[in-house]
Amino acid sequence: MYSRRDERNRHGRDLTFSLLTPEDAFELLAFETAERAWFEQHIEARKEQFYSSHGVSQHIIDCLALNAQGRMSPLLIRHKGVLIGRANLRDIDGENASIGYRLAACACGQGIAQKALKHLMKEARCMYGLETLTAVVSVENQASRRVLEKAGFDAVDKLPDHARVADRRLDCLVYRCVLRQEVECA
Structure with missing residues (x-):
């Protein structure tokens, strides 16, 4: 019998992280469209033109150029x-x-956000040699705040009326984490 912890670990073993590619456009559009209402409850909405083949393809081109x-x-x-x-x-x-991340509604509450954040932290330190990461999250987004705090991020600033989520202006917190030298890069 699996415990909740076993379930989280099992999901963690089945996770992969890959660089976005132009070939992902159709799948990404389907994902973003399917999860749009969920995302827009928690984070700022994307512009309407994003939700088209051309919009997603341009988004991918822009991301890959950066x-x-x-x-x-x-x-x-x-x-x-x-x-x-x-x-x-x-x-x-x-x-x-x-840093930023977004997860499908069905993926929340399984430790995946924590694993994604740890992956970003390792990549930041090991591939880019970064020393500090920041994240901006609404005061109301308790789940993301917990993920950040558990990973060693500290709230360092408050941004009044910073985000527009579901037609409401929300205060946000700036979180910062100094990456440790001992992050294993193997």
Whole structure:
């Protein structure tokens, strides 16, 4: 019999993280469209033009251009081959970057966000040599705040009325984490 912890570990073994590619456009559009209402309850909505073949293809081109410049790492998260989320390092500037992730509703509460964040932290330190990561999250998004805090992020600033979520202005917190030198890069 599996315990909740066993279930989380099992999901963790079946997770893969891969760089976004142009070939992912159809799958990404389907994922973003299917999860749109869920995402828009928690984070700022994407522009309407994103939700088209052209919009997603342009988004991928833009992300990969930033990746080629070493300024972004746009990743897809899959569970047993099925797209369940995204995780990104953004605004990479030598020593610092911002992080962000979004998970399908069915993937929440299983420890996947924590695994995605740990993956981003390791990539930030080992591939980019970064020292500090930041994240902005609404005060109301308790789940994401817990994920960040559990990974060693601290709230360092408050941004009043920073985000528009579901036609409401929300206060946000800026979280920061100094990456440890001892992060294993093997």
